[in-house]
Amino acid sequence: MSASLSAALARSRHQLLPSKRKLDDTAASTSTSTASSTSRACPATNPSSDACLSPPPVMPPLHFFVRTSSKTLVVHAHPSDTVNSVIARLSGPSPAADLRLIYQGRQLQGEETLASCKVQPDSLLHLTARLRSTRCPRAWQLANDICHPRDPYLLDSLVKEFLSLSPSPALDGELSDHLDVFLLSGAPVALVKFYLSHTSMPVRVVADRSIRLFTTDATLPKDFQVRCLPILLEFCRLLGSTAGRRDLLYQSCRGALATLLDLQEWRTVGPFRQPANAIPQLLPFAKEMAEIVIAGLSSEAMLISSKDLMEFSNFMRALRVQIQDWMGGVGPMPRELYSSPNACSTSNSSSSSSNNTHRQLDGWIHALYSTYKELIEKVNSCLKKLNTDLINGKSVVGESDTRLLGPSRILSVLTELNHFSGIYEDAEMTLVSVLTAHRVPLNALVRHAKRHESFCWLLKHRDILDFESRRNLALMMFPEGRDDYHELHEMLIDRSQLLAESFEYITQAEASSLHGGLFMEFKNEEATGPGVLREWFCLVCRAIFSPQNVLFLPCANDKRRFFPNPASCVDPLHLKYFVFSGRIIALALMHRVQVGVVFDRIFYSQLSGRTITLEDIKDADPLLYASCKKILEMDPDILDSDALGLTFIREVDELGSHKVIELCPGGKDLSVNSRNRDVYINLLIQDRFVNSISKQVAHFAQGFGDILINAKEQNFFFSSLDLEDFDRMIGGSEGVVDVKDWKAHTEYNGYKPKDRQIGWFWKVVEQMPPERQRMLLFFWTSVKYLPAEGFVGLGSKLYIYKSTESQNHLPSSHTCFYRLCLPAYSSLSTMRSRLSMITQDHVSCTFGTW
Structure with a gap:
């Protein structure tokens, strides 16, 4: 065990006080015998020594309960013991003069004996730091009426009045004093006694209703309910040790206590302010609920409510x-x-x-x-x-x-x-x-x-x-998105200004407004709904990653993979566009749209906080990768001869100018040799693929994090997935569309599977090149790249409806419902001609209905 941990535990241990959960399980006080701790003086009115030496009347020992702020103790005393002597035994480190004993709503005077105070066996007293009765006279009166009601049927009215007189939660000290009266008076004990009464069911019902005012009264503000935690805790202790855990009222109090513990303020309330007091208070409930959970898991259905x-x-x-x-x-x-x-x-x-x-x-x-x-x-x-x-x-x-x-x-x-x-x-x-x-x-x-x-x-x-x-x-790290019409972020986009207008709509929006649904509509088009939204995602991503917009560069070995362009700064808005790009990719993931774009490993590694290695640059710059490999594998003697003439610099041609960047201070005068070549390669990779695009990556990450439920989890999101996972989630299926699987997930309305039009349709589809098949799928569903699982990942069947239009009409689609409306063409050639027309790039993006 480390010294620091040992010291921390040792410091904390001496502060942790013992606590008992039930009244009937409390341990005896550790006090010594009352005979040895208290001297009894002879009566002043009798000066004779004989009288002093005569034994007092024999009285049976008295045992009772004393409730402190964190535990209940059993005290054994003699009826002739004074109140002060009992307080002295219970005071511990606190000055006895600062403590008071409360019994039945009354402060006991220090010089009085327990007998004169009429303390009964098994009664409950409260030890408190100071008397508050003078500050809350009406509260004490009501509490006393609850303990000794003239009419038990009015108990709930008395409790309601007590609660209604509570000061505002803003007056924390006064509210605490007011609620302490309820505890110190013994009102919880009285209400539980009435609840346990077997002689009068109506009284039991009223007591039940009175206690539930602390558990189910929706009119009480939350901050007030939190201040009632000590009262709920007391009800739970009393009911649990008497009525039992299966009692419905006990379960209601326990449930209310658990609910309030979900609020931030509970740690500011009396018994929960110090861990030494709070841990013993909470442990019994945690153990009890663990037992209930284990019982549920032990059932055949493993069911827990x-x-x-x-x-x-x-x-x-x-x-x-x-x-x-x-x-x-x-x-x-x-x-x-x-x-x-x-x-x-x-x-x-x-x-x-x-x-x-x-x-x-x-x-x-x-x-x-x-x-x-x-x-x-x-x-x-x-x-x-x-x-x-x-x-x-x-x-x-x-x-x-x-x-x-x-x-x-x-x-x-x-x-x-x-x-x-x-x-x-x-x-x-x-x-x-x-x-x-x-x-x-x-x-x-x-x-x-x-x-x-x-x-x-x-x-x-x-x-x-x-x-x-x-x-x-x-x-699950993304918002679910709300379907409420009033929560939708609405966009009306001109296709001819797709990227610019999409940029304005997305970047100017508050991040929280994008956490709901998106309502997308193209200008001068009737189509709306999820199908149009899927189409918009695909089109805007194609524009973002187009080389013409200089934001991203494709990898030399895989044109589908992209990484930020170091020269993107030619556009003064480029960093805002990277924020926009991050938001778009995150929104596409949130809405389960595969856009056919994937990231290069150097880009993904930086988003996930991983260090870039030589193997990571293999696809992004195969020439540099090969050169670095040769340097690392080169014979040390050749490298040390300075045959390559390499120094710790990198030369860059940027915007028509030639720049020399030192990889380290004095790099232009530091030659690369067999001893420092590893350092040189690492610095070269760091400058070429990290430093040069660090701002672009940071702004993309910022935009991506805006869409997450917790923006701080952006790094965790990427580090939790492999690059191949992310490829499948955002890029979709890269392979050829499986026509057999396509047919298996298609149903018909107005047609039958063996109708000749259906046979011609699938024959034409099978003969299409892969890109035309994707165009047809996009026209039909606004899905160009299938989920990794194929058609089953769409979550819905595809449908071919028989259209009532003439053979001169082209097919139409309702992309929201994955529905293709196909006229009953009279020949295979006509079918081929019509399908060829709708799978042209400029048609497949605009011909769907909704």
Whole structure:
């Protein structure tokens, strides 16, 4: 264990106080016998020594509960003990004079005995730092009326009035004082007692309704509800230890508590301000929800309700945040701290008394780790069962969402387990071993994961995932896009000004407005809808990557691959155009449109934050690649003879001028030899392919990040995918269109598969060159480049409708619905002629309807 971690844990440990979850599970106070801690004076009215020596009347010992800000203690005392003596035993490091005991809404006077205060066995007292009753007299009156109502049927009215009198959340101190009255008065205990009453069902119903005012009252502002967390916590403790976990009211209080923990402000509320207090408060709920999750996964359907999963996630997240604060940024914890229940005390102390203290302080470390182990073992067994079902051919992960509902929860549990890697040293290794052992069921679940669930962390383990899984997770980083008409970003584009007008519409828009849907229409054309949008994406990308616009250059070895043009600065708006380009590519991915363009490795590597190597430049500049290889392989003696005459410079012809760039200070006077050739090659690559286009890459990345849900994840998006993954996602299928697959995914309306027109149609298609086939597909669907899976990736069948138009008419299309309207031509030659006309480049882009 590192010294810094040991010191951090040691500093934190002595602050962590023991906490008990249930009233009936509380441990006895560590105080000494009351007989030895309190002296009892003889009555002043009797001076005789005989009277002083006579034994007092025998009174039975008194035990009762004392509630502090973070725990409940059992106190054993004598009825003749004074209030001050009890406070002194409970004060700990706090001055006893600053503490007060509250019983039944009344402050007990220090010189009074417990007997004179009429403290009853098993009663509940509250230890507080100062008396607030003088500041909230009406609140105390209402709280007292709740504890001792004249009419129990008015309990809910009293609680409503108490809440209505609460100060504004802006007055934080006054609001805290007001709500503290409710706790200190014992009102929660009273309401729970009424709720547990078996003598009067109507009273039980009223008490239920009163408590639910803290859980379901939508009229209370969120910041006020957060301030009620200590009250909800108390209700949960009381109900959990009396009515039990299956009680509906308890579950409602627990659910409300979990919901409030999803808000930012919860950490500013009393018991949650310090990790030492918060961890013991949250751990019981996290363990309870983990047990519920394990029970759900143990069922045949592996079903966990959305509500239970939400509570599990919220309690785990809140607990994790407090633990990370407690660790002080040092971690994860070494294994010896949690490998056994006594690990902490054994490794940090030698004395028996110190060991006992550490067992109390650090018990949660092993308890939480045990919960983690139970969860990971259950997930492992579930994945193993899923794998067996898949091998046996069971349709566990198929088309039906209901079948997926149970197993899909495994991913949510895995997401919570993933966060333990920052807490426990071996947690990440254990998780990776489980994921690796069950690749098949894991990928089956990820492929069908819904985009509203955040499983992107799995991309850190991308080698375990297949392409479809990686693609699904990467696309979850984009907004879903809203179909609401009022949220659409509308564009009306003139085809003759396609690039310029598209640039204005996209760059001038706020990034958030592009997160919804896009409504695209060409001027003087009726067509609108998804088909027109797909066409626009393809056309604008073709314009962006056209060499005529000097933004990008094609690779010498692969004209389909592009990288930023170092000379793009000839256009004063070039950097804004790179922002525009980044937005367009991201929007195309978001809308699932393949545009037939892919990136060169040097461009993609920079977007993903990877270092450019010699092998990366192979396609971008094959001549330079070959030259560098020769230098690296050259005989050292020849290179050292300065036969090549190379120095650390790069010569550039830019905009008609010749420039010499030094690769390092004094580079023009530094010769390349066998000892520094590796450095020379690296500096040359860095200057030629990184420095020269760094601004273009940065602005493209900025535009791309604008479209992501979280712009900061731009680098993570690219680093999570291989270049080949990105090629398939944005470029689509590069191969020849499979006509057989095309026919298999086409249905007919008005025609039958064996009609002669259909036979002629497919015969003509089969005889077309590949580019004409793509033109026909584009005319039909506005899809020029199919998804990587082929036609099945379109998500819809294609349709051929019988047109009522005469043979003189050309086919038409409804690209939004993948529908081709085909007249009943009378001959094969006529069919060939008509299809030839619509597959011309200038026709296929303009003849669709909608």
